[in-house]
Amino acid sequence: MTTPEQYSEELYAEDEVLGRVKASIAAAGIQDVSIAPGYGRLLTLLVTTSCTTHALEIGALGGYSGICIARGLVPGGTITSLEISEDNARLAGHNMEEAGFGKNVNYMIGPALESLDQLQAEGKRFDFFFIDADKENYAHYLERAIQLANPGAIIAGDNTLLRGRTLNAEKNGPSVVAMRKFNEMIATDERLLSTFLPAFDGLALALVK
Numbered sequence: 001m002t003t004p005e006q007y008s009e010e011l012y013a014e015d016e017v018l019g020r021v022k023a024s025i026a027a028a029g030i031q032d033v034s035i036a037p038g039y040g041r042l043l044t045l046l047v048t049t050s051c052t053t054h055a056l057e058i059g060a061l062g063g064y065s066g067i068c069i070a071r072g073l074v075p076g077g078t079i080t081s082l083e084i085s086e087d088n089a090r091l092a093g094h095n096m097e098e099a100g101f102g103k104n105v106n107y108m109i110g111p112a113l114e115s116l117d118q119l120q121a122e123g124k125r126f127d128f129f130f131i132d133a134d135k136e137n138y139a140h141y142l143e144r145a146i147q148l149a150n151p152g153a154i155i156a157g158d159n160t161l162l163r164g165r166t167l168n169a170e171k172n173g174p175s176v177v178a179m180r181k182f183n184e185m186i187a188t189d190e191r192l193l194s195t196f197l198p199a200f201d202g203l204a205l206a207l208v209k
């Protein structure tokens, strides 16, 4: 039977640019854990409606989400992308360039928490955040995003269901425990206005008041 996700994807024509990104990830022999296409479109929509000038992405992989974010930026807007793997940052940078967004993106290579320290020390501020890296640090990334946010900034966090493990009381590994903490923080933190989308692998969305 067709799932709601399959049905929604069939409504859209194939995105050739993003198709090439996925092919490049496969060719590099990397596991493709790019954001789901429907949520990629949502990133573009949110970045557009929030008139984002400066976006911060945590976890670049092959540049799929970077392109989705870049498509919504105001002209001349920037993405700062934090990525631990030099190879992934190189691949993402190549794909961003091919998509016409090479000038908009700056990669900070290394553990994201260290890059976030640097951004905080430099007094940087962002209008949009996409959290999509190591799950154990999601709650830390959320706290840092709130501190780096302009008022009204949007925060999106991917993979909040961890393919069902978040809901399974028998699963209590570090990623699962950390993701539950992140989800609870998104839902209850008084600095945020939020919601939780349960399609695909789950996406949490918040606005910083």
Ligand SMILES: C[S@@+](CC[C@H](N)C(=O)[O-])C[C@H]1O[C@@H](n2cnc3c(N)ncnc32)[C@H](O)[C@@H]1O
Pocket (backbone or CB within 6 Å): 033, 034, 035, 058, 059, 060, 061, 062, 063, 064, 065, 066, 082, 083, 084, 085, 088, 110, 111, 112, 113, 132, 133, 134
């Ligand atoms: C799920 S993938 C990102 C997918 C990408 N956002 C997209 O949708 O196209 C996670 C990425 O986070 C990176 N990563 C993992 N741990 C990290 C860390 N501590 N700091 C920065 N990047 C990290 C991985 O190397 C990988 O490229």
